[in-house]
Amino acid sequence: MRPKPQPRRRALHIAVWSLATVLVVTAGLVGVVLWQNSYEMDERQVSIHHGNSTLKGVLATPTDGRGRHGLIVYVHGDGPVDATHGDGYKPLWEANAKAGYASLSWDKPGVAGAPGDWLDQSMDDRADEAVAAIAWARARPDIDGDRIGLWGASQAGWVLPKIAAETPVSFVIAVSPAVNWLQQGRYNLLAELRADGASASRTKAEIARSDATRRLLERHASFEEFVKEMGRDADGMTADRWGFISRNHTADATQDLRTLLGVPVLLTLGGRDINVDTADTERVYSEVLNAGGALTVRRYPDGTHSLLKQSIEQSDLKTTLAALFSPRSLFADGFLDDQRQFLKDLGRGSNSTP
Structure with a gap:
């Protein structure tokens, strides 16, 4: 008779095979993450001189072997955003590269070791920054200076037309x-209150607080005055943030948008956006720009303010898993394809082939 394995040996065999299985599965998962987070483009760190400062950026270029490419200059929304937006821009840059366009983005001042402080900036300051970046790009032999456009999200809506007023751009997304x-x-406040199921009394109190803040801004109140008047309702406001809001709260893009007349503009809007009144945005863009016949509007019913799928964005776990294993699927269906198609259509309508 064949001797039965000893219990200790059997346990050892089970442990070894279990460990081997875990290692194989882990290696497979790591491989999937690396594959999904590899993009068809070349990336390099760049430095752009702007006044007495330096913009620390990333230039992502197509791998098609062509000597010159069009360029998309990225203008961030609100907050401390780095050049890649925590790698969130990379699926967009890949879509641009597939259409034959390079992408340029940089850290906001004070972010990721960049000099300065983005909270010290006005919308005009941000436009000047981008104009300097465009001038830098036009001097490069690998960039077609006649095919440079802008991409901007959220707060960038106040910056994009200011850039176009200072330097020619070929298109805007x-x-x-x-x-x-x-x-x-105000729209954001009311939308968030509705989403929270706020009571009528809470809604009334929040509107009163918002009105009080507006009055303080109108009379150019200092941060100390704000804290004194709002007391417990200061809600974590800092002196730097108050300065930023005070500097920019009168921003309105309506008149500035006229600088984009005749420029191809792709306006992308999410149906689940609680930050921006997309219906009002579409109305204003249409009223100002439709006369030039160059406005294209794309709507994404499940898209949030960031044009991510709401079903993913509302869950931290889903967002993390998607970012690791399928970053391109984070975005609303059709969003990446529509931007790539917009760029390809630009190429067909010009003498240059992207």
Whole structure:
């Protein structure tokens, strides 16, 4: 008779095979993550001199072997955003590269070691920054200076037309752009209260608090005055943030948008956006730009303010898993394809082939 394995040996065999299985599965998962987060483009760190400062950026270029490419200059929304937006821009850059366009983006001042502080900036400051980046790009032999356009999200809606007023641009992609700062703020407040199922009394109190803040802004109140008047309702406001809001709260893109007349503009809007009144944004863009016949509007019913799928964005776990294993699937269906097609159509309508 064949001797039975000893219990200790059997346990050892089970442990070894279990460990081997875990290692194989782990290696497979790591491989999937690396594959899904590899993009068909070349990336390089760049430095752009702007006044007495330096913009720390990333230039992502197609791998098609062509000597010159068009370029999309990225203009961030609100907040401390780095050049890649935590790698969130990379699926967009890949879509651009497949259409024959390079992408340029940089860290906001004070982010990721960049000099300065983005909270010290006005919308005009941000436009000047982008103009300097475009001048830098036009001097490069690998960039076609006649095919440089802009991509901007949310707060960038106040910056994009200011850039176009200072330097020629070939096109604009506006993602969930705001039009009027104060109106956008009120819309966001009410939308969030509705989403929270706020009571009538809470809604009334929040509106009163918002009105009080507006009055303080109108009379150019200091941060100390704000804290004194709002007391417990200061809600975590900092002196730097108050300065940023005070500097920019009168922003309104309506008149500035006229600088984009005749420029091809792709306006992308999410049906689940609670930050920006997309219906009002579409109305203003249509009224101002439709006369030039160059406005294209794309709507994404499940898209949030960031044009991510709401079903994913509302869950931290789903967002993390998608970012690791399928980053391109984060975005609303059709969003990446529509931007790539927009760029390809530009190429067909010009003498240059992207």
